[in-house]
Amino acid sequence: MSRRVVITGAGTINALGSDVPATLAAMREGRSAIGDLDIRDVDRLTIRIGAQVKDYDEGAHFNRQQIALYDRYTQFALLAAGQALAQAGLTFQGELAARSGVILGTSGGGLNTQDENYRAVYEGGKNRVHPFVVPKLMNNAAAAHLSMEYNLKGPSFTVATACASSNHAIGQAFHFVKSGMADVMVTGGAEAMLCFGGVKAWEGLRVMSRDTCRPFCATRSGMVQGEGAGIFVLEEYEHARARGADILAEVAGAAMTSDASDIVMPSRQGAERAMAGALEQAGLNTGDIGYINAHGTGTAANDKIESAAVAHVFGADADRLAISSTKSMHGHCIGATGAIELLACIMALRDGVIAPTANWQEPDPECALDIVPNVARDATVTACLSNAFAFGGMNAVLALKAV
Template sequence: MSSVAITGFGVVSAAGSDRRAFARALFEGRSAIGAVVLPRAFGRRAFRAAQIVDLPGNAAETAGDRRAYDRFSVLAFLAAEEAVAAAGLDTEDLAGDRTSVLLGTGIGGATSIDDSHHGLYVEQRRPDPLTIPRLMAHAAPALLSRRWGCRGTVLAISSACASGAQAIGLGMSFIRAGLADRVLAGGTEASLTPSALESWQAMRVLTSTRCRPFCADRDGMVLGEGAAVFVLESDEAAARRGAPVLARLRGYGTTSDAGDLVRPDASGAAAAIRAALADASLAPHDISHVNAHGTGTRLNDAAEAEALQSVLGADAARIPLSATKPVHGHTLGASGALELAATILALQSSTAPGTLGFEAAQAEYPLAISDQNQPIAGAIGLSNSFAFGGVNAALIVEALPLAPL
């Protein structure tokens, strides 16, 4: 199948408020994980996560009426602003029925949900009339549509941690099928609320120490928040305006385990990777870099390692692999988008970011993973996203080395 041009992308995360800052955190090995500051707490438990401490002072105002938007929508808006600017687009370019907006989110307006429930059950006050428009998963893509006058398909994808990757893959499919000339695609999540953190803790999947993907002594993940948005364009649309192409989406594969709700199946993950390779008309040895889903949980890392070894064979021990969640946290529905951004940045710099917390002596699987940056020889990257519910997604992207950001 034909590739689709990426002419701009933007990132907002605890590790950096734009893609340049995000890249520096990845390559300098700076973790954004720290103590979570909550407006209220349940009990005395202290949580650590990759929380965005400072947003621009006018972040909510630039998105419109401050009361109308949840934090996850504002994060998507900020990432989209950077993406649109990087692509050299304006409202005149994006307005109309040939531009679509597809965003993934695992939960949607988690902050609005938590605030509303606390107000109703604890403070016994009447809910804000705008609570429902804030909390709906569709609020973020609807905001982007409204801001730039995008009148094509506007869609929220919610499939847990695969949401962002699926939104991007579907965006590529829209362009290939001629359903759109341009798509704003990505993922966003802001769910660091007291109830959410306590609920994750109850599952016993949060680390009690630090996130250590693929290590034998790994004991869990660390949550995060953030957003990444990409401008996808057909070659014709990009050529008409002489747009520089930052990268190309080559392949997309998605499958379902149709099995256990929380226990991943390596064969399902492997099938998604194979589907992405087939879609891109590539062989396993063509892959130059892997950005792993790499949550740091025992079951997920084991299934992903088995899937990579099944598909890549002996090359799994050769291809530089990065697991970047120890830097920016597990951003759930936004993770596939943030990690595609990390994959592109790695290919552009010919450098695979080191995996923080990884210890070679604790390596459990024969993968090319290191706590130090590794050189990349080639232009093709694979980004994996595997979610609760047995939803698997893989994206393949091509990006040539550029001057350092």
């Protein structure tokens, strides 16, 4: 059985905004949310910038008992999911609850909780920690709390594939609905790695920028971490249409490949196979695609290899293809990044607006694509791709169509 899969709800919290309208408005403006980090011991860091969710008050959203159970990444997931499910207008009881689940992506999980408790034990000399530390920091905590909050009794789990986590999660959710294993899936990703330990670990890779993120630019200096969540409701098309749901877009294909080559260096061939696979599964030709939301990290290796992969897969059609990296605005949100970037794809399909690559200064001959520099562009887009290429050589590409 093969069924159509559509998106009927979307929610987010990230450095650009606390919901979808605010995020899309910032993308239209080409506004970057990258700035100085406000975290403990920032003076001990070499990298002191990020795309941080500022002025966030957990007490405004959750009570003390919930905060004892919810790491910052889980809080982000719950807030975004609340928006997505409110837009979808779904409640889960009986058979629908049994045939609905949640698949989320995250890389660090409850990293803030780990950081805080390592400090308590090793720096503070404490011999005991809170009894809920393990259920608070575990990578499946957000998925578990979503399933409990909304009575989702079907397949529920977490995907952890570094920077491709949320694209893998959305791809899995797509296949569950498409195959008939579920009627509705709540999916996306959440990440909150902007704590001292999280940033210090990334410093060691020497791929981080000290000023800002400039993907596909000749003067690019590396990636910039972000944080947040993007959550979506994926639903079988006839089920959505029967209840008069507002359909945001159709997920038409999802392909996943492994480079099987290097733990950190990306492979052009792996990226190519993922993009080509998503097109084939969606029944699309290269000429059908009007926009690609690139992985576009702003690192020397990713940007030139991704550019070469796009050029090889699309051939002559690459010359008329718009491609941008919104990481220049919301930062690299690691396990949540593909989910937040999916919002830019929906904006292109629904509103006819392509989000720009912000902070761009000058062309790089090795990235000779139309990267929509600095200013958003009006365009008619009927189909698009969203790329995610992770450490470990794990790639996931989503294909979407307008409905």
